[in-house]
Amino acid sequence: MSAEVKKTTPAAIAAQFTKTGLVRKQERRERVARLIFATMALLMVLPLALIVGYLFWRALPVLSFDFLLKVPIHGMRAGGIWPALLGTIYLVLVSLAVSTPIGVLAAVYLNEYARENSFTRLVNLAVVNLAGVPSIVHALFGLGAFVVFAGIGRSIMAASLTLAIMTLPVIIASSKEALAAVPRPFREACWNVGATRWQTIRHVVLPNSISGILTGVILQVSRTAGETAPVMFTGAVFYKAIREGDVFAYGLFDQCMALSMHLFTVSTQVPDVPEALPYGTAVVLLSTVLAVNALAIAFRVYLRSRKKW
Amino acid sequence: MRRRRWELIAESLVEWLIRLSGVSAIIFVFGIFYFVFREGMGLLWSGRFNFVQFLTSIEWYPTSQSHVRYGALALIAGTFSVTLLSMAIAVPFGVGTAIYVSEFCGPRAKETLKIVIELLAAIPSVVWGFIGLTVMNSLIIKLFDSPIGLNVLNGGVILALMSVPIIVSIGEDALKAVPDSFREAAIALGATRWQMVRRALLPAAKNGLLAAVLLGVGRAVGETMAVLMATGHSIRIPTGLLDPVRTLTATIAAELGESAVGSDHYQVLFIIGILLFTITFVVNLSADLIVRGIRGKA
Numbered sequence: 295m296s297a298e299v300k301k302t303t304p305a306a307i308a309a310q311f312t313k314t315g316l317v318r319k320q321e322r323r324e325r326v327a328r329l330i331f332a333t334m335a336l337l338m339v340l341p342l343a344l345i346v347g348y349l350f351w352r353a354l355p356v357l358s359f360d361f362l363l364k365v366p367i368h369g370m371r372a373g374g375i376w377p378a379l380l381g382t383i384y385l386v387l388v389s390l391a392v393s394t395p396i397g398v399l400a401a402v403y404l405n406e407y408a409r410e411n412s413f414t415r416l417v418n419l420a421v422v423n424l425a426g427v428p429s430i431v432h433a434l435f436g437l438g439a440f441v442v443f444a445g446i447g448r449s450i451m452a453a454s455l456t457l458a459i460m461t462l463p464v465i466i467a468s469s470k471e472a473l474a475a476v477p478r479p480f481r482e483a484c485w486n487v488g489a490t491r492w493q494t495i496r497h498v499v500l501p502n503s504i505s506g507i508l509t510g511v512i513l514q515v516s517r518t519a520g521e522t523a524p525v526m527f528t529g530a531v532f533y534k535a536i537r538e539g540d541v542f543a544y545g546l547f548d549q550c551m552a553l554s555m556h557l558f559t560v561s562t563q564v565p566d567v568p569e570a571l572p573y574g575t576a577v578v579l580l581s582t583v584l585a586v587n588a589l590a591i592a593f594r595v596y597l598r599s600r601k602k603w
Numbered sequence: 604m605r606r607r608r609w610e611l612i613a614e615s616l617v618e619w620l621i622r623l624s625g626v627s628a629i630i631f632v633f634g635i636f637y638f639v640f641r642e643g644m645g646l647l648w649s650g651r652f653n654f655v656q657f658l659t660s661i662e663w664y665p666t667s668q669s670h671v672r673y674g675a676l677a678l679i680a681g682t683f684s685v686t687l688l689s690m691a692i693a694v695p696f697g698v699g700t701a702i703y704v705s706e707f708c709g710p711r712a713k714e715t716l717k718i719v720i721e722l723l724a725a726i727p728s729v730v731w732g733f734i735g736l737t738v739m740n741s742l743i744i745k746l747f748d749s750p751i752g753l754n755v756l757n758g759g760v761i762l763a764l765m766s767v768p769i770i771v772s773i774g775e776d777a778l779k780a781v782p783d784s785f786r787e788a789a790i791a792l793g794a795t796r797w798q799m800v801r802r803a804l805l806p807a808a809k810n811g812l813l814a815a816v817l818l819g820v821g822r823a824v825g826e827t828m829a830v831l832m833a834t835g836h837s838i839r840i841p842t843g844l845l846d847p848v849r850t851l852t853a854t855i856a857a858e859l860g861e862s863a864v865g866s867d868h869y870q871v872l873f874i875i876g877i878l879l880f881t882i883t884f885v886v887n888l889s890a891d892l893i894v895r896g897i898r899g900k901a
Contacts, residue, residue: 320795327797331703334696338771339719341764345726345734352737396624403625407618419891420628426818426887427635427880428825429728430852433859434876438638442864459631466628492614520727523827523852527859554729554828561733562832576733580726587725591718 346584349577356574365538370564375575377536380543381450381550385525386518388454388546389461394511396458397465401507404466405473406495425463429523432460436528449547453529457518464514472506473499505597509590516586520579522554530555532563553579639880643873651867657874663838665858665868673871675878680840681848685830686823688759688844689766693823694816696763697770701815704771705778706800717772724768728828735761735833749845751835756844758834762826766819773818777811778804810893817890821883827852851875 364374400421408414436456446452476499484494500507530552536543544550557579561572646652652673660674704716735757743752781804789799805812835847836857849857855872862868 320798324795324797327800328707331699331707334699335703335708335716337696338700338723338767339716342719342723342726345738348738349734396627399621399624400627403621407621408625417625417628419888420632422891423884423887424628424632424635426821426825426883427632428827428852428883430827430855431635431639431825431876431880431883434639434642434855434873435635437859438642438873439634442642443638459635462628462631490614492617516725520725520729522727522729523856526856554727557729557733558828558832561736572733573737576730580730583725583727583730584722587722591721 346580349573349580353570353573353577355570356568357577361574362578363539365536366533370533370560371567371571375553375556375578376538377534377543378551378553378556378575379578380536380541381530381534382519382553384450384544384550385454385457385529385552386515388450389457389518390511390514392455393458393462393465393514397462397510397514398469398507400462400466401469401473402495402499405470406491406499421463421466424459425467427460429460429521432456433524433527435459436524441528447547448527448531448549449529450544450550451529451546453525453550453552456524456528457521460521460524461514461517464517465510468510468513469503469507472503472510475506476502505593509594509597512586512590512593516583516590519586520554520583522552522558525552526555526558532559553582636877636880639873639876643870643877645865646867646870647874652871652874661838661840663854665862665871671867673874675851675854675875677838677840678849678851678854678875681834681838682824682850682852684755684841684848685758685762685834685850686820688755689762689823690816690820692760692763693766693770693819697767697815697819698774698812700767701771701774701778701812702800702804705775706796706804720768720771723764724772726765728765728826729832731761731765731829732832735829739833743845747845751847753833753835754845754847755834755841758830758848758850759844761829761833762823765826765829766822769822770815770819773815774808774812777808777815780811781807814890814893817886817893821886821890824886825852825879825883827856831856851879855879 361374362379363376365376367373404414404417408417433456436452436459440446440452440455441448444452446455480498480502481494484498485491489497529549531549532551532555534549534551553575557572557575560567560575647654651671657673657675658679659676660672661677661680662672662674663677664670664672700716700720704713708716736753739757739760740752743749743754743757747756785803785807786799789803794802830850831853834850834853836849836853837847838849838854839846841848855875858868859872862872
């Protein structure tokens with residue numbers, strides 16, 4: 295009964311009359327296209343979930359606070375990853391200290407000072423190309439410029455400078471976006487009361503974009519922490535003995551271990567490593583990076599929700 | 604009210620710093636080229652290095668006692684094969700996902716997908732290499748009954764997963780840049796969504812999508828740790844998907860540590876660096892020119 299009722303609704307009748315074979319064919323194609331694209335998108339989502347899940351599952355036997363805070367023993371076949379974790383923290387902090395000011399100021403230049411001309415285009419082109427330089431070429435550059443030419447030697451300093459230059463485009467791009475989001479009338483109001491360009495930037499533009507810039511800095515932390523190739527030849531070493539739990543174990547001109555490098559070492563260079571150990575290292579690195587990124591995303595969503603203009 | 608003198612000085616100092624930082628990117632790009640070139644230069648001009656042999660010979664014996672040969676053709680073929688396979692996978696998937704995100708799915712799914720793709724892009728290359736070394740390796744051995752799973756196929760799949768996020772985000776930007784009037788016109792003519800995408804959007808966003816693909820190529824060519832760990836270490840021209848290869852980037856990463864600073868071997872690795880820098884520079888430059896080309900028209 296109900297089926298018959300359905301058939302007599304105006305829309306159903308209209309559909310019966312208007313749907314020629316051609317239209318039906320097109321609708322079928324539409325469904326197929328939608329299905330294919332959805333499958334493709336799903337296939338992009340699945341790897342992330344599968345990879346993270348699988349790595350976690352395999353790493354479970356070694357994951358503990360001891361794993362984070364102990365030093366490696368028995369030629370890195372047992373123990374924890376403390377020196378590598380600490381090394382990565384040092385590398386990230388030193389490289390951020392260099393790249394954040396340069397990157398933010400460069401963004402200020404591009405957004406507030408630069409005119410629409412071919413020189414500005416050249417600067418933008420350089421930023422794009424800097425982002426596209428392969429990480430191993432950055433490593434060669436770091437080795438040639440900082441370690442050999444400047445004579446700093448393989449050290450946290452040389453590695454951090456290399457990382458800083460490599461991640462500069464990240465901070466420039468995100469800061470530029472944050473600065474561009476400040477409406478132009480804010481600046482005009484400030485100029486109208488007689489403020490100079492820099493005063494306007496200092497008291498109006500930067501305070502209103504600081505959270506956006508901060509998001510960029512967070513993203514940069516994750517990028518810096520994951521890089522391997524640039525630090526391999528400029529400051530990171532396979533193994534370095536430091537005291538357990540010693541936070542000030544490294545000096546600026548010491549070599550250090552790094553989490554990313556350590557993962558490479560235990561998974562390819564050291565024979566007879568217990569299976570779970572490299573998985574544990576991978577999970578610590580991966581979850582650090584993903585957590586930092588998630589933080590940046592959450593921060594961005596929060597900012598968007600309370601945006602006043 | 605007069606401003607104090609030091610304030611004026613501080614302000615001009617800060618503005619000077621801003622300008623300096625602004626041009627820093629140019630300085631760094633030139634610096635990279637200069638220093639990589641500087642380290643490799645000695646060998647390049649010496650009689651011990653033959654550029655034609657470098658590009659056409661497959662004999663890479665940089666540490667041979669009797670007869671040192673620097674033929675990088677097999678390494679170039681390695682990079683080329685892995686990049687080609689990764690693009691064969693990543694381009695349809697990347698462009699397809701970009702179309703789905705931009706045209707087909709609802710706002711909630713869109714947000715979720717974009718976040719997942721951003722996270723996918725954040726996975727460090729050494730972790731991808733580790734996945735290649737463990738998960739993909741055993742998967743390939745099982746599926747293809749191959750003696751070893753570290754080969755072109757492994758590296759290509761890993762690189763595809765790494766380049767897809769770039770292709771999706773740049774590709775989505777390209778689709779977003781197509782004016783809504785194109786969509787409205789197509790829908791008004793009675794086109795289905797798929798017809799609209801195929802007949803109106805894809806032709807209009809063609810250049811942007813091409814730029815997205817080029818940036819993906821740049822990423823794949825320059826990727827180091829993942830291919831170092833996932834493609835095996837065999838210096839030869841691959842004949843099939845299951846052949847292990849060695850790429851240009853992996854060669855630098857594998858051999859730089861064991862070559863003495865300033866030696867011929869060390870310098871030839873910097874020459875490979877110049878080659879890589881040049882390739883990615885050209886690829887990125889073309890991508891940029893193509894993108895600007897559309898902006899110029901619009």
